[in-house]
Amino acid sequence: MxxxxxxxxxxxxxxxxxxxxxxxxxxxxxxxxxxxxxxxxxxxxxxxxxxxxxxxxxxxxxxxxxxxxxxxxxxxxxxxxxxxxxxxxxxxxxxxxxxxxxxxxxxxxxxxxxxxxxxxxxxxxxxxxxxxxxxxxxxxxxxxxxxxxxxxxxxxxxxxxxxxxxxxxxxxxxxxxxxxxxxxxxxxxxxxxxxxxPEEGSPAARLAIWKVMAPESDKVETLFRLICYLGNRSTIVFCNHREAVERTSKMLSDKSITNTFYHGAMEQQERDAALCKFRNGSVNVLVTTDLAARGLDIPNIRYIVHFHLPHTEDSWTHRNGRTARMEASGTAIVILAPDEKLMSYIDEEVVTIELPETSTLPEKPKWTTIFIAAGKKNKVNKIDIVGFLGNRAHLKKEDIGLIEVKDFFSFVAIVKSKVGHALELIKNEKIKNKKVKIDIAR
The missing domain is CATH 3.40.50.300 (P-loop containing nucleotide triphosphate hydrolases)
Incomplete structure (x- = not known):
């Protein structure tokens, strides 16, 4: 049987x-x-x-x-x-x-x-x-x-x-x-x-490789202009150190680029929140270390940006492996400071792109992620959450996006325009007869 x-x-x-x-x-x-x-x-x-x-x-x-x-x-x-x-x-x-x-x-x-x-x-x-x-x-x-x-x-x-x-x-x-x-x-x-x-370890042909020349050694302004140029497509920005990840993420936030960051020194709940926001479209830009170069199951990543050059060819391969998966296409982009050169092991054709002088901020994501302090171990599942948000927060199915239920907490994408009113309606409500913390995911 x-x-x-x-x-x-x-x-x-x-x-x-x-x-x-x-x-x-x-x-x-x-x-x-x-x-x-x-x-x-x-x-x-x-x-x-x-x-x-x-x-x-x-x-x-x-x-x-x-x-x-x-x-x-x-x-x-x-x-x-x-x-x-x-x-x-x-x-x-x-x-x-x-x-x-x-x-x-x-x-x-x-x-x-x-x-x-x-x-x-x-x-x-x-x-x-x-x-x-x-x-x-x-x-x-x-x-x-x-x-x-x-x-x-x-x-x-x-x-x-x-x-x-x-x-x-x-x-x-x-x-x-x-x-x-x-x-x-x-x-x-x-x-x-x-x-x-692939022969000689080269990426599949569907992976395009671009390079962008930064006019100065501090490449953050070039990264900002690049993200504006790419629009609101799913993008991973790779840095070589945790400190650089947080610094770069903050600088992008200061320039009104909606993003989140991810690295190995974060608490597990913080990691889960960052990846969930990126998966469900609450943010389109994830700034990370090579920790995200392996094993993450995030579909439809369009761009990989090498803000810092990878230390090894192996790192280059795995970073780029986050895009152009299965039959999809993707683009790896290297930002080069004046004193940096493209890695010698790149044999493929590399396209140099010129960024526009004026930058227009990408459209903001339509989703916001909320945190619910209840999960599988509290006998809460996706159906419970959809029912709760529909009945108590008066949300329609199309107002609710990706739901991820962990052991002791859950994340839910909600249409941004509906979040404030929804949180107000459910602030004193119970899930499975239990009062739990519900708030914007940090």
Whole structure:
């Protein structure tokens, strides 16, 4: 019965996909024939499904313990994989474990072992040491974005995790670059290697590359003029340091560019709020470090702006991987100060663009994000929120945009013109018979 429940046709329907792409099909086929598989494929090409389907083939519905472990370098990637797996509608349970998330919440989720666990090395290692994970039953191991996961700082923890899994029968490693030697502790046995990377690692042709010459070393004014030139399209601006991210974001705000920022020193709720605002269109500009270069599942990003030049070619590749995903087109833009030169590894044609002398501010986003201090653990779901906002705030369906429900809080996009009145109507109202804080998301 379980097999019928998650037929490939049903999964693709649930994911709104017509068919597997060439890389995904090759992965499914190779994993049927080989115990260990290395999959190299560009960011945005659908690697998540390419390893989730082989995992699914190996899960035994009669086994009530954890059977597969997915190790990832970032919490955002863990959450993306968890989301895709749940959308597949297989009936199997998955739990994401990562730093910044309440460990007690994860421990509760692990009491009844999920079939699949996805998580970051530090948090997974912590759960293994606390014996919260049934390691003996895990037979399938995935290292997603393994080049990043195995970088200095994660290697020791990944080694500990693998040493703690005595019964691994299958290993799948995926990456968008081929930049690291695979360490011996992975104990790969004659792995099958699938290389779907573009030749010489060059971006796909649908990625256009532009450069803009800044007249002075402080490039903020040029960035402002560039954003005005691009209009209100979804844009990620990459800086090399957290301090620069916040400084650049503030300078853009001072010039009336609606934006938000995102980096690794922020609290988890702040990160979630920033990404949610960017996803739901409350802001069109996200200023960030390379933390956002991997694993973020944000569709329809049109422009990548390299405000600071990337330190490595690997960083260049992953930053640009946020746009031109699947069949969409995108543009990577490098801002060069007078003393800066274009990176030597860029072989593609680069178009130099001239910015207009006068700048017109982009149209402001139509959405505003509100914060609700209740989530999944409070038994609140999207339907509850839509009903609450419709009944108590008198909002129509078209006034409500993307809703994201986290464990203990939720974010909702509301048409900006309706927000003030809506908040006034619901300030003393209860959700699920409980008074909760509701305000503009900060």
């Amino acid at each position: 379980q097999k019928e429940k998650y037929s490939l046709g049903n999964i693709l329907t649930n994911l709104k996909i017509d068919s597997l792409n060439e890389m995904q099909q090759a992965s499914v086929d190779a994993n049927k024939q080989h115990a260990d598989v290395i999959l190299l494929s560009a960011t945005g090409s659908g690697k998540t499904l390419a390893f989730l389907l082989p995992i699914l083939e190996l899960l035994d519905p009669a086994n009530k313990n954890t059977q597969a472990l997915i190790v990832v370098p970032s919490r955002e990637l863990a959450l993306q994989i968890e989301k895709v797996f749940k959308l597949m509608g297989t009936g199997y349970k998955i739990t994401a474990c990562y730093g910044g998330h309440l460990r007690e919440t994860e421990e509760n989720n692990l009491v009844q072992p999920p079939a699949v666990i996805v998580g970051t090395p530090g948090r997974l290692g912590d759960h293994i040491r606390r014996e919260n994970i049934t390691v003996d039953s895990i037979e399938t191991l995935i290292l997603d974005e393994f080049d990043k996961t195995l970088e200095l700082g994660f290697q020791e923890e990944v080694s500990f995790i693998i040493d703690s899994l005595p019964n691994i029968k299958k290993r799948i490693l995926t990456s968008a670059t081929e930049t690291v030697d695979i360490p011996e502790f992975l104990a790969l046995n004659n792995p099958e290697k699938l290389d779907f990377l």
